[in-house]
Amino acid sequence: MHVDGSCHCGSIRFEAEIDPKRVVICHCTDCQTFSGSAFRTSVLVPEEQFRLLAGAPVTYDKVAESGKPRGLAFCSNCGTHVYGMTQGDGPTFYSVRVGTLAQRAELPPVAQVWCRSALTWLGDLDDIRKIPTQ
Numbered sequence: 001m002h003v004d005g006s007c008h009c010g011s012i013r014f015e016a017e018i019d020p021k022r023v024v025i026c027h028c029t030d031c032q033t034f035s036g037s038a039f040r041t042s043v044l045v046p047e048e049q050f051r052l053l054a055g056a057p058v059t060y061d062k063v064a065e066s067g068k069p070r071g072l073a074f075c076s077n078c079g080t081h082v083y084g085m086t087q088g089d090g091p092t093f094y095s096v097r098v099g100t101l102a103q104r105a106e107l108p109p110v111a112q113v114w115c116r117s118a119l120t121w122l123g124d125l126d127d128i129r130k131i132p133t134q
């Protein structure tokens with residue numbers, strides 16, 4: 001499936017060919033902190049299927065719990081997190097943040113990882129008062 005993405009200010013733009021079966025929710029505490037929210041939704045894309053069209057993301061390097069380094073790319077102007085990237089040996093994969101994709105509504109997640117740190121109130125979302133706009 002062809003997707004296009006951009007950061008909030010539009011200076012970073014990219015496109016990718018993705019497999020919708022690789023859309024995953026991550027409940028790890030790093031994703032909670034980086035997103036400023038309860039979880040993060042990403043899709044794993046091999047390097048050759050990802051193309052940066054405009055902009056120059058800034059990269060923050062973190063060491064994953066596996067011990068592997070990971071570059072987390074974001075827009076230096078608007079702060080949007082656009083993707084994470086494997087580093088070091090082996091093929092490079094991009095972990096594209098689904099919320100940056102124009103097609104995000106068509107990409108329901110197929111799995112959830114790091115559920116041991118998932119916020120318990122997520123299961124109650126249907127019971128929380130819903131307001132159509134602000």
Ligand SMILES: [Zn+2]
Pocket residue numbers: 007008009010011012075076077078079080
């Ligand atoms: Zn931006």
Ligand SMILES: [Zn+2]
Pocket residue numbers: 026027028029030031032040114
């Ligand atoms: Zn995570």
